[in-house]
């Protein structure tokens with residue numbers, strides 16, 4: 365059994381970023397940026413008004429009230445060709461370019477207009493309500509760095525600088541192979557001792573939420589022929605994930621069958637609960653992560669080992685999902701496996717409080733669905749009391 369941190373490091377070292385591809389801007393949402401987004405223009409392109417009112421010369425309104433003559437008007441998208449001279453002003457609207465000669469804007473609430481005569485009641489210093497050209501960004505500025513998962517805000521800024529498409533990492537193709545005679549697909553007729561392959565679906569959803577493209581290879585029966593045939597479908601994937609058949613029982617065939625058919629293991633078994641029989645290696649040329657079949661073990665290992673691999677394939681940094689919390693209940697001493705306890709995590713006036721559920725059996729998906737995260741108990745940790753400091757994983761979108 366190798367430590368959790370070593371398993372994670374060995375898995376991560378096997379992956380590098382996939383090539384980039386070009387996608388239309390709206391399809392960039394959630395993708396990992398492969399090349400910097402550099403401003404193609406300056407924003408705003410000219411000095412513009414931030415308000416509706418009159419463009420003035422600040423010196424003309426240094427003493428108020430002051431009466432000016434309106435010599436024209438300029439809407440957003442328009443342009444006033446003349447120059448504002450002493451005693452003159454131009455009617456202006458939000459976003460419109462400031463006319464030559466003017467250096468400030470008086471908002472319309474502070475002025476009274478009658479014909480072309482405008483009486484200013486509140487003065488405005490030079491630069492008042494003027495957005496200088498380039499206030500937001502200038503052509504050539506780097507606005508977004510590679511490795512970033514694109515948000516709606518990022519799509520907005522890329523659009524504002526006139527990028528119709530983006531360079532993002534190709535979505536990793538992740539083949540998912542379930543195993544077991546007792547497993548059937550949702551919707552299929554269930555025999556008395558059969559169960560639904562929740563793992564296939566939960567893993568596919570996890571893959572998708574990390575930016576990958578899941579490929580369902582189906583459910584291999586507990587025989588060498590079925591397993592070999594379905595595992596062949598992994599060819600061409602960037603990663604194959606198996607679930608079940610990882611342990612030591614007579615029907616746990618992943619190592620015994622695939623071992624003779626192209627599987628080269630890097631490691632098998634880690635000092636972790638849930639997830640002890642985790643395996644990692646290559647199936648021919650395809651990296652392979654063998655997850656334990658228990659549904660909670662599959663998903664907790666999916667979060668801790670599969671997600672980082674999919675992010676590494678996209679050149680994305682692993683978001684920090686660790687938090688400091690205080691324990692909401694007493695815990696017994698731990699054995700030599702690093703324990704990940706499903707827990708409710710609440711924000712209180714004393715900070716985050718993490719309360720592990722009393723039951724932790726790795727078949728109980730209901731408690732995983734109810735959990736906000738996982739309290740981490742290091743190997744051989746002594747008994748802990750309510751109120752003690754603990755580290756926890758906080759689930760974010762995707763699990």
Ligand SMILES: Nc1nc2c(c(=O)[nH]1)N[C@H]1C(S)=C(S)[C@@H](COP(=O)(O)OP(=O)(O)OC[C@H]3O[C@@H](n4cnc5c(N)ncnc54)[C@H](O)[C@@H]3O)O[C@H]1N2
Pocket residue numbers: 542543544546547559560561562563564607608609610611612613616638639640641655656657658659661726727
């Ligand atoms: N003698 C030992 N027995 C076991 C050990 C051990 O060290 N010695 N380890 C236990 C641990 S820990 C785990 S975790 C499990 C993992 O075993 P497998 O990876 O071989 O998983 P299976 O036996 O195939 O299945 C376990 C459990 O999960 C259910 N399952 C499997 N696939 C799915 C699926 N796609 N969707 C939903 N549920 C699934 C399956 O029906 C079993 O109930 O081994 C322990 N045993």
Ligand code: MOO
Pocket residue numbers: 636637638639640641656658661726
């Ligand atoms: O490691 Mo198993 O995942 O404890 O049930």
